[in-house]
Amino acid sequence: MPSLPQEVTVRLATESDLPRIVAHYGPGGGDSPWDPFADLDRLRRTARSGLLIAELDGEYVGFLYWYEARRPWYAPEVDRYARISDLHIVPSAQGKGAGRALLREAVAQIRSAGIGDIFLETDEDNVRAQNLYRREGFERVTPGVIRFRLRASPP
Numbered sequence: 001m002p003s004l005p006q007e008v009t010v011r012l013a014t015e016s017d018l019p020r021i022v023a024h025y026g027p028g029g030g031d032s033p034w035d036p037f038a039d040l041d042r043l044r045r046t047a048r049s050g051l052l053i054a055e056l057d058g059e060y061v062g063f064l065y066w067y068e069a070r071r072p073w074y075a076p077e078v079d080r081y082a083r084i085s086d087l088h089i090v091p092s093a094q095g096k097g098a099g100r101a102l103l104r105e106a107v108a109q110i111r112s113a114g115i116g117d118i119f120l121e122t123d124e125d126n127v128r129a130q131n132l133y134r135r136e137g138f139e140r141v142t143p144g145v146i147r148f149r150l151r152a153s154p155p
């Protein structure tokens, strides 16, 4: 029997979502010893205004984090910008639209904060993520590091 389409919803993370994020991301893991998503205490101390979670039929399936920053060294013409630092969907839910839904909601949030430029990075071999970013209008801007940019929409 064909499976029914599942409904993806995206919302701001609350305190009660934080243990689920750490369990997904991997306690003790992360890119660096200070990575907030690998440690519940650190995550509790992290601002939650850019922390979104996705649910598939009401079950947690992933998160995205963005924050505001200024003057990226790799784009000196840009002043205020948003950096999307994390986007992770649990393996069993990948390919079901949750990554796109998180990205779209983050872009909407960033736009409504009046921020034009958005930057993010990904790995050379992460074709899946690169496809998603390109499909959502991002363009690769730096050689070497796989860095994408979504420019401000024309007025």
Ligand SMILES: CC(C)(COP(=O)(O)OP(=O)(O)OC[C@H]1O[C@@H](n2cnc3c(N)ncnc32)[C@H](O)[C@@H]1OP(=O)(O)O)[C@@H](O)C(=O)NCCC(=O)NCCS
Binding pocket: 087, 088, 089, 090, 093, 094, 095, 096, 097, 098, 099, 100, 101, 121, 122, 123, 126, 127, 128, 129, 131, 132, 135
């Ligand atoms: C990359 C990731 C965030 C994408 O999220 P997702 O929920 O799996 O993707 P979606 O179902 O929303 O698909 C969105 C787009 O991603 C791309 N994509 C998804 N699955 C893909 C696959 N298996 N192969 C190639 N591209 C794929 C496609 O462009 C797709 O859009 P399309 O079907 O219209 O072409 C997710 O797979 C993930 O968390 N991967 C592991 C962690 C990671 O790599 N994070 C990104 C770090 S920068």
